[in-house]
Amino acid sequence: MGRYSVVTLSKLVEQFERMPGIGHKSAQRLAFYVLNMTKQEAENFSKIILEAHEKIKRCSVCCNLAEDEKCPICKNDSRDKSIICVVEDPRDVIAFERTHEYNGTYHVLHGVISPMNGIGPEDITIKELLARIGDDEVKEVIMATNPTVEGEATAMYISRLLKPMGITVSRLAYGVPVGAELEYADEVTLTKALEGRRTI
Amino acid sequence: MGRYSVVTLSKLVEQFERMPGIGHKSAQRLAFYVLNMTKQEAENFSKIILEAHEKIKRCSVCCNLAEDEKCPICKNDSRDKSIICVVEDPRDVIAFERTHEYNGTYHVLHGVISPMNGIGPEDITIKELLARIGDDEVKEVIMATNPTVEGEATAMYISRLLKPMGITVSRLAYGVPVGAELEYADEVTLTKALEGRRTI
Numbered sequence: 001m002g003r004y005s006v007v008t009l010s011k012l013v014e015q016f017e018r019m020p021g022i023g024h025k026s027a028q029r030l031a032f033y034v035l036n037m038t039k040q041e042a043e044n045f046s047k048i049i050l051e052a053h054e055k056i057k058r059c060s061v062c063c064n065l066a067e068d069e070k071c072p073i074c075k076n077d078s079r080d081k082s083i084i085c086v087v088e089d090p091r092d093v094i095a096f097e098r099t100h101e102y103n104g105t106y107h108v109l110h111g112v113i114s115p116m117n118g119i120g121p122e123d124i125t126i127k128e129l130l131a132r133i134g135d136d137e138v139k140e141v142i143m144a145t146n147p148t149v150e151g152e153a154t155a156m157y158i159s160r161l162l163k164p165m166g167i168t169v170s171r172l173a174y175g176v177p178v179g180a181e182l183e184y185a186d187e188v189t190l191t192k193a194l195e196g197r198r199t200i
Numbered sequence: 201m202g203r204y205s206v207v208t209l210s211k212l213v214e215q216f217e218r219m220p221g222i223g224h225k226s227a228q229r230l231a232f233y234v235l236n237m238t239k240q241e242a243e244n245f246s247k248i249i250l251e252a253h254e255k256i257k258r259c260s261v262c263c264n265l266a267e268d269e270k271c272p273i274c275k276n277d278s279r280d281k282s283i284i285c286v287v288e289d290p291r292d293v294i295a296f297e298r299t300h301e302y303n304g305t306y307h308v309l310h311g312v313i314s315p316m317n318g319i320g321p322e323d324i325t326i327k328e329l330l331a332r333i334g335d336d337e338v339k340e341v342i343m344a345t346n347p348t349v350e351g352e353a354t355a356m357y358i359s360r361l362l363k364p365m366g367i368t369v370s371r372l373a374y375g376v377p378v379g380a381e382l383e384y385a386d387e388v389t390l391t392k393a394l395e396g397r398r399t400i
């Protein structure tokens with residue numbers, strides 16, 4: 001029934017409470033914000049939520065978010081299609097794009113191989129990745145999954161599939177983040193930073 | 201146009217960014233949460249937003265939020281209608297109700313008198329309050345507006361209107377919050393705590 005005597009308010013607060021990073025007080029604040037919108041603004045918000053579900057699909061090439069058959073990056077002929085940066089999530093594409101330093105294409109797995117969570121290779125977009133490499137003039141695939149146990153395992157799994165195809169498979173460098181202080185870095189990161197050292 | 205190449209995503213993130221306490225990173229997190237809902241869940245969320253606007257009105261007696269002509273508190277005959285607790289906002293009613301220590305009724309002003317913000321007495325529900333006091337067997341009105349300059353001014357304004365009607369007008373006590381440590385209290389609060397001291 002909810003903790004407010006006005007049931008519709010309870011339902012609205014509950015919707016926000018389910019959201020990541022939103023506790024009860026924040027949920028209440030957001031629900032009242034929505035309540036205090038004009039009817040027009042509320043209808044607009046409601047419409048945008050539905051539109052997000054109707055209009056946003058997956059790019060048929062790279063599986064990133066797209067409103068058309070192909071996403072803006074795959075449609076862009078000035079992108080270097082010989083190199084694919086494989087990531088776990090659309091948010092990783094957004095992060096890389098913010099650097100303005102990468103002109104290749106992406107592939108979004110929408111997850112990682114995680115036996116503990118019942119996610120196998122068939123549950124992420126590996127099939128679509130292999131299909132692309134068949135079609136394209138792909139020379140290098142960068143494994144940019146997260147530097148976690150599952151991210152690493154997924155990178156290894158995919159690289160073993162790709163190596164026989166004569167493609168260069170690379171992995172993002174591990175190391176100390178720029179601007180960090182060494183004494184605060186954890187031991188695993190420091191070890192990796194030493195292992196990956198490059199001659200000046 | 202927004203900072204994401206997928207326009208609908210930009211629009212969704214922007215909706216969340218406007219919300220209080222939601223910065224860009226949180227807005228992105230919430231937008232993706234909505235995107236990853238099932239279509240059913242998204243339609244449900246969208247519907248609840250519209251319902252909040254269609255179904256929630258103001259109680260004809262106390263101006264609190266209500267789904268009917270009268271709110272649950274005003275409909276409740278076991279509430280003590282001889283005492284009215286006047287507050288600024290529906291959230292204040294929620295806060296008082298959580299104490300389970302007050303059995304009177306409320307009146308929600310939906311704001312405070314604030315000349316700086318162009319809010320005059322006619323812009324808050326003073327008229328409705330006076331109408332109630334004409335009808336009811338009201339003996340006491342507690343001015344429970346916020347302990348701020350405008351809250352205080354509003355309390356004074358309303359009490360001057362009510363006094364001639366022979367009603368007891370009271371004001372919430374100022375003082376140190378329970379559980380606080382004196383050395384961290386501000387000087388104004390400490391001064392008020394001294395002024396409002398009660399004989400043991």
